[in-house]
Amino acid sequence: MNLLDKDLISMQEARILAEQGHEAQKKLARFSQEQLDQIVEAIAQEMEQHVEELAHLSQEETYYGCWQDKVIKNRFACTVLPQRLRGMRCVGMIAEDKANGTADVGVPLGIILALPPATSPVSATISMILLGLKAGNAVVISPHPRAASTIGRTMDWAIAAAERSGLPKGALAYLHTVTEAGQKELMQHKAIALILNTGVAEALEQCHASGKPFIYGGNGHGPAFIERTADLQQAAADIVLSKQFDCGMGVAAEQAVVVDSCVAENVRREFESRGAYFLSEEETQRLGTRLFPKERLDVELIGQSAETLASKAGITVPDGTKLLIAVQSHVPLDEGYRRELLCPVLAWYVEEDWRHACEKCIELLLTEGTGHTLVIHSRDEHVIRQFALQKPVGRVLINTPAVLGSMGMTTNLFPAVTLGSGSVGQGITADNVSPKNLIYIRKVGYGVRKGEQALAKLGDERQRETIKEELTLEQMVRLLLERELRQNSL
DSSP: OOOOOHHHHHHHHHHHHHHHHHHHHHHHTTOOHHHHHHHHHHHHHHHHTTHHHHHHHHHHHHOOSOHHHHHHHHHIIIIIHHHHHTTOOOSEEEEEETTTTEEEEEEEOSEEEEEOOSSSHHHHHHHHHHHHHHTTOEEEEOOOGGGHHHHHHHHHHHHHHHHHTTOOTTSEEEOSSOOHHHHHHHHHOTTEEEEEESSOGGGHHHHHHHTSOEEEOOOOOOEEEEOTTSOHHHHHHHHHHHHHGGGGTOTTOOOEEEEEGGGHHHHHHHHHHTTEEEOOHHHHHHHHHHHOTTSSOOGGGTTOOHHHHHHHTTOOOOTTOOEEEEEOSSOOSSSGGGSOOOSSEEEEEEESSHHHHHHHHHHHHHHHTOOOEEEEEOSOHHHHHHHHHHOOOSEEEESSOHHHHHHTSSSSSOOOSOBOOTTTSSSSOOSBOOGGGGEEEEEEEOOOSOHHHHHHHHSOHHHHHHHHHHHHHHHHHHHHHHHHHHHHHO
16 A cells, blocks of 8 residues: 655655755855856756757657757757857846946845756756756746646756866756646745746646746737748748647747738749648648547647558648648637647638738637737838837747747847747736846945935926925024024113
């Protein structure tokens, strides 16, 4: 008989991790930016040696995605992100304006509780570690149950490298006994300052209930609009590349394509020439039923290839099919194609012109309700500007693959795995999450004018006259007294 209660063990472990992290944070708070940078570099160098092994382990444990693409994501977190972090000041004096007598001091928040997803367990974990420690925070990881072994292995290597470089024991840790109860205990512990949730939707309710500030990577229906002036070949190539990358699991991946009607047929041919298969109406219904058997995406179909999805739905597609496209006439209220599709499947809409396409994109964004990312392919700067101004979305990308552009691979956005969805979604920021999101800024201001001067300057004319009159009366009384004293002395 097994008398061990896994939930109780996990909860106790959570309390210990939080308390140890709190003590370690006291030491970490005294570290200079240079000391923190040495630790970050040591972790990045160590993890770079294991990117391929961890990619294989991730795919084998979760059955999600393509290990070759996971190698790219893992290497991105180990090389591109650290490169951008070099020279960035996050703690201590980070800005100073001597001319105006002001300064900014970067202050760590405390302990960051990080929740990496099963879809990107390695790259997200590495990214969270580097961002948190760069900002001087202790970091505790709560692994996703489906990727617990992969995340555990990643953490073991990272912790060893960090502690060899001087990181206090307990400042980087993870929950070994993974349960929902343990994760909840961590979220509610008083020592946790902020929750960093990279797209773990099932933990979102707990994030809200914790009462803690949290950053949520978000999810949602990210449309891509192909406008008539776009480079049609490049637009099709970008979308196919993005949507098939890691089998469509990219957090910002296109979920629907909206096409300008006058170029729709040409665009369709471009997609077909790149391995996209357009489903018939009957096939669209069959695949939708298979993807959403109980009105929720079947988790076992997440991150599967287009050919695998077609086979499971009983659909015959040509060898080498990279993408399945479901033609839609309107945004359905009760069908899965309006939702986030974490697989190489796209909804397809044709609109009369950019104004109608604009409304369609807004409808798609609001239907899912989180407004993560929008892409527009166009050469018309007026149209691009209108899309950027009008959309309820966290980020707008122009003429680029959504997954790569959002992460900062093909744009100059901050290189990030965690992409906030902001006020239009959930969480406290829409930023590509950087160390600057994991600190608070202490404002410093030198006195540059006297208090009396400031008050007098801001007082109205009546106040100034009153002061003048009062002073004049006082002077007059004083003069009368002095005169009387002189007379009495004579």
